[in-house]
Amino acid sequence: MKKIGKGWVEGEVEDFLNLSLADVEYIETRMALSRLLREERRKKKMTQGEMAEKLHTSQSRVAKMERCDPSVSVDLLLRSLFGFGIKRKDLGFLTTSRG
Amino acid sequence: MKKIGKGWVEGEVEDFLNLSLADVEYIETRMALSRLLREERRKKKMTQGEMAEKLHTSQSRVAKMERCDPSVSVDLLLRSLFGFGIKRKDLGFLTTSRG
DNA sequence: TTGACAAATGTCAGATCTGACATAATGTGG
DNA sequence: CCACATTATGTCAGATCTGACATTTGTCAA
Numbered sequence: 439m440k441k442i443g444k445g446w447v448e449g450e451v452e453d454f455l456n457l458s459l460a461d462v463e464y465i466e467t468r469m470a471l472s473r474l475l476r477e478e479r480r481k482k483k484m485t486q487g488e489m490a491e492k493l494h495t496s497q498s499r500v501a502k503m504e505r506c507d508p509s510v511s512v513d514l515l516l517r518s519l520f521g522f523g524i525k526r527k528d529l530g531f532l533t534t535s536r537g
Numbered sequence: 538m539k540k541i542g543k544g545w546v547e548g549e550v551e552d553f554l555n556l557s558l559a560d561v562e563y564i565e566t567r568m569a570l571s572r573l574l575r576e577e578r579r580k581k582k583m584t585q586g587e588m589a590e591k592l593h594t595s596q597s598r599v600a601k602m603e604r605c606d607p608s609v610s611v612d613l614l615l616r617s618l619f620g621f622g623i624k625r626k627d628l629g630f631l632t633t634s635r636g
Numbered sequence: 637t638t639g640a641c642a643a644a645t646g647t648c649a650g651a652t653c654t655g656a657c658a659t660a661a662t663g664t665g666g
Numbered sequence: 667c668c669a670c671a672t673t674a675t676g677t678c679a680g681a682t683c684t685g686a687c688a689t690t691t692g693t694c695a696a
Contacts, residue, residue: 459619460616460619460620461619463615463619463624463625464612464615464616464619466625467615467625485671485672485673486672486673486674487671487672487673494655495654495655495656496654496655496656496657497672497673497674498655498656498657498658498673498674498675498676499654499655499656500673501672501673501674501675502654502674502675504673505673505674505675507674507675509652509653509654510653510654511610511611511612511652511653511654511683512610512611512612512615513610513611513612513653513683514653514654516562516563516566516611517559517563520558520559520560520562520563521559525562526562526565526566530629584641584642584643585642585643585644586641586642586643593685594684594685594686595684595685595686595687596642596643596644597643597644597645597646597685597686597687597688598684598685598686599643600642600643600644600645601644601645601684603643604643604644604645606644606645608682608683608684609683609684610653610682610683610684612653612683613683613684
């Protein structure tokens with residue numbers, strides 16, 4: 439039980455709210471990355487299967503990445519984007535709230 | 538078929554270069570995130586133990602995050618930053634090579 | 637030096653992620 | 667409708683990650 443600002447915010451609630459907001463940020467980031475992956479693939483007129491081959495993975499995994507399946511990590515999304523030619527500096531969209 | 542670095546397979550030089558560049562982007566991203574985490578913690582004058590408590594994890598895990606230990610994922614780094622109050626829009630540094 | 641605190645490192649069981657496969661669903665052009 | 671291509675979904679063994687703990691190393695003041 440600790441004091442925050444005016445004084446009565448209690449630990450668990452703070453943590454709950456905090457984690458909730460963190461959740462939103464995290465989920466939005468994932469969605470933005472998966473959306474970008476799909477856009478980049480379509481921009482290059484490739485199928486999921488072709489992209490999978492380029493990334494050394496399977497079509498189903500690519501489908502899950504683009505669908506933001508819960509089994510897909512940000513690591514995989516980032517490595518896929520980088521492996522697909524996207525650069526870190528191309529990820530400026532992370533800085534806007536409207537992916 | 539060989540393994541490179543943490544274990545990325547490839548077959549041709551083109552793939553090798555491609556994955557190498559992807560590697561660099563990925564590693565730089567990880568390093569930038571872990572550096573930011575440490576900076577934010579120090580900015581708030583907290584110890585790793587205090588930060589660990591706030592993030593519901595352990596001091597050793599925080600140390601590994603800040604040290605960019607290979608056992609730490611980008612997911613964990615991002616979730617930690619978000620849980621620590623950093624917002625997606627604060628990650629503009631992802632667009633620069635500095636960090 | 638010692639004590640006290642902060643940070644780093646090693647380990648590991650349990651949790652989560654990943655590639656691969658099969659299969660189903662959704663187009664798309666006859 | 668039919669084939670065919672593309673995308674989506676379910677499953678699972680093996681790989682990777684995570685929290686927690688113990689231990690070590692580093693720092694600093696007395």
